Amino acid sequence: MSLPATQNQWTLVAAPTASAPKALAFKYVASGAVPALPSPTSIIVNIKALALAARDLQILNGSYPAPHALLENLVPTGSGSGVVVAVGPGVRRWKVGDRAIPYQMPGHHYTLDLEQWALERSIGGGTHGTAQEYMVMDENDAVPAPPHLSYEELACMGGSAVTAWACLFGHTPCLVPGSTVLILGTGGVSIFAAQFALMSGSNIILCSSSDDKIAKAKEILQPLLNPTAGKDAIRSINYSVDTEWDKTVLAMTAGRGVDNVVEVAGWATCGKSVRCTRKGGLVAVTGYLSTYNKVPDEIVQQDLSKMILYSAANVRGVFVGNRNQSEQMMRAVERAGSRPVIAHTFDFKDLPKAYEALERAGHIGKIVVRVNP
Numbered sequence: 001m002s003l004p005a006t007q008n009q010w011t012l013v014a015a016p017t018a019s020a021p022k023a024l025a026f027k028y029v030a031s032g033a034v035p036a037l038p039s040p041t042s043i044i045v046n047i048k049a050l051a052l053a054a055r056d057l058q059i060l061n062g063s064y065p066a067p068h069a070l071l072e073n074l075v076p077t078g079s080g081s082g083v084v085v086a087v088g089p090g091v092r093r094w095k096v097g098d099r100a101i102p103y104q105m106p107g108h109h110y111t112l113d114l115e116q117w118a119l120e121r122s123i124g125g126g127t128h129g130t131a132q133e134y135m136v137m138d139e140n141d142a143v144p145a146p147p148h149l150s151y152e153e154l155a156c157m158g159g160s161a162v163t164a165w166a167c168l169f170g171h172t173p174c175l176v177p178g179s180t181v182l183i184l185g186t187g188g189v190s191i192f193a194a195q196f197a198l199m200s201g202s203n204i205i206l207c208s209s210s211d212d213k214i215a216k217a218k219e220i221l222q223p224l225l226n227p228t229a230g231k232d233a234i235r236s237i238n239y240s241v242d243t244e245w246d247k248t249v250l251a252m253t254a255g256r257g258v259d260n261v262v263e264v265a266g267w268a269t270c271g272k273s274v275r276c277t278r279k280g281g282l283v284a285v286t287g288y289l290s291t292y293n294k295v296p297d298e299i300v301q302q303d304l305s306k307m308i309l310y311s312a313a314n315v316r317g318v319f320v321g322n323r324n325q326s327e328q329m330m331r332a333v334e335r336a337g338s339r340p341v342i343a344h345t346f347d348f349k350d351l352p353k354a355y356e357a358l359e360r361a362g363h364i365g366k367i368v369v370r371v372n373p
């Protein structure tokens with residue numbers, strides 16, 4: 001198949017403001033270069049859909065805290081899906097026509113913890129992302145797609161999904177059936193974590209800011225329960241109303257605490273998450289959705305250290321799972337026939353509107369953009 005010479009893509013350009021000196025703005029490029037194959041093991045994927053995550057918004061707003069520089073004129077967004085349209089002569093894992101999911105952290109394949117060099121290569125941050133029609137990558141930096149999912153659904157299976165997977169199954173103590181998992185929020189990572197926990201025979205306690213979101217999430221998650229699941233399989237707390245939700249979680253678990261927490265909010269919730277985790281449980285600290293600008297860093301660190309010490313819970317940072325975990329997850333999803341939850345779908349030209357929807361945070365699950373339907 002011969003590829004066109006140019007492609008449509010979005011890029012981000014500097015747009016500093018007084019309050020956000022690192023803010024970026026969208027620029028639509030109708031004649032971006034279509035990449036050539038840079039090495040014998042490269043492939044080119046025709047991107048069919050992309051999905052947004054909190055990180056994409058943080059990068060746009062200039063509040064992304066990761067310790068690496070962003071690429072100039074960055075093609076944004078870290079998740080997507082597409083079809084392989086070109087392969088180098090040394091490619092063994094792919095053929096033209098295969099459906100592929102770009103892996104978000106190129107080169108981070110088997111080690112447990114993400115190295116700085118891999119973070120610096122992250123797509124949609126350190127290197128160009130999925131908001132383009134043709135994307136080049138090494139054959140080892142794409143993951144095979146479960147056949148039952150559409151391109152839009154596959155686009156959701158990148159960073160958020162494998163992060164949720166890594167929080168539950170990628171570290172010690174790994175989730176085992178019959179556990180109770182505390183899920184904070186109803187965004188991309190959280191809903192995947194809820195799905196994976198229920199799929200694997202664990203119970204969840206879902207904390208959300210809204211009763212409406214809780215009701216919708218329960219409706220979505222209920223079909224994943226097997227017939228023997230008890231009434232405690234999905235419980236919930238509205239953390240806007242119940243500000244002492246950690247005490248409620250302890251009460252719900254008869255004082256023992258939950259086995260695993262998927263912690264996405266950072267300083268505003270992390271202490272509470274630690275307090276309501278059982279001894280030896282895992283608080284998988286994976287996000288930082290709270291506003292940090294009014295809290296001195298030293299104080300946050302001191303408070304956390306103290307709580308972590310006295311709780312004896314395991315607390316660790318969890319980055320996107322490695323490619324191996326990503327492939328395990330795809331097999332599990334295929335086996336279970338489960339699907340990602342897509343809240344809204346936008347056309348490619350409306351990418352900025354998709355970001356606005358993400359920022360409004362009225363969604364449950366993922367926001368998807370059709371790039372090349």
Ligand SMILES: NC(=O)c1ccc[n+]([C@@H]2O[C@H](COP(=O)([O-])OP(=O)(O)OC[C@H]3O[C@@H](n4cnc5c(N)ncnc54)[C@H](OP(=O)(O)O)[C@@H]3O)[C@@H](O)[C@H]2O)c1
Nearest residue numbers: 053054163185186187188189208209265287288319320361
């Ligand atoms: N470490 C990694 O490699 C990695 C990879 C992917 C994502 N992440 C991180 O994971 C987090 C979630 O990402 P995402 O893409 O899933 O986000 P998202 O889809 O934008 O989810 C946003 C949702 O999180 C909930 N939330 C917001 N502030 C909260 C708070 N203070 N307490 C509890 N819940 C809160 C809200 O749900 P409710 O209204 O229902 O509460 C909100 O709708 C982010 O911090 C992101 O940076 C990390």
